[in-house]
Amino acid sequence: MLFINTRPQTRAENLSHALRMAQVEVLDLPLLELVARPWSNTLSELYQRLPSTQLIVVVSPTAVEIGMDYLTKASLSLEAIQHIQWIAVGEATAQALALYGIVAKVPLVETSEGMLQLPILQALSAGTCIAFWRGEGGRLFMMDRLQQQGIDVLNFILYQRRCPVLTEQKIPHLLAKLAQEKQYYMVVSSEASWINWIDLVRAGDEVVAKGHYLVLGERLYQVVSDYKKNHQACFNITRLSDLKTDSILQQIAVV
Known part of the structure; x- marks a missing residue:
């Protein structure tokens, strides 16, 4: 075999x-393979809006690593966003967040559909602000569904994929x-x-x-x-x- x-x-x-x-x-x-996107004005502006966010959805351990590096570059501390709830796409991502002292919710099924079934996402009201730490092209289905429900999505494209x-x-x-x-x-x-x-x-x-x-x-x-x-x-x-x-x-x- x-x-x-x-x-x-x-x-x-x-x-x-x-x-x-x-x-x-x-x-x-x-x-x-996942390659970090260069720091940019767009990312800088998104990070400045992060403290007003209620939820951060993190899609991979790579998103954790790059997201945290850029959090420092944006002169933001974890204490400044300690009120935010975190969602990890799977156990590996949750473990990467745990290294920073963050407890994240994890779906039973590690897919976009599985994440949308989380009670915390189903209970959101229109106008709620959610940040996505993701790669280029990833989780578009989930973001589209939330935006259709009137959710304000901050789209952090932290890395790109290539063969x-x-x-x-x-x-x-x-x-x-x-x-x-x-x-x-x-x-x-x-x-x-x-x-x-x-x-x-x-x-x-x-x-x-x-x-x-x-x-x-x-x-x-x-x-x-x-x-x-x-x-x-x-x-x-x-x-x-x-x-x-x-x-x-x-x-x-x-x-």
């Missing part, structure tokens, strides 16, 4: 180690290997990762068709399902509710 771990390098280690301990062949192939150069260099070797495989398994954690994978294999239908894709959440499941339908492709998809190592191992055992 071949498993392609597409998680960013810093978040892939636990899963890759657990799989190898279970005698599974693992190829580490991160499909995204790692090293991954692009590995693709010719990987494609040669996949040509010899009957099937492979791959975890897909975001729409951007899926798009990068399709671009990397250059719409190679035979390569894509050999995959069994473990995808995070209902919305990404629909994105991959739509690709399958539109391209008349034949591959398997399994929906994940979170990206915890134990959850992924359980799904692998099932399939």
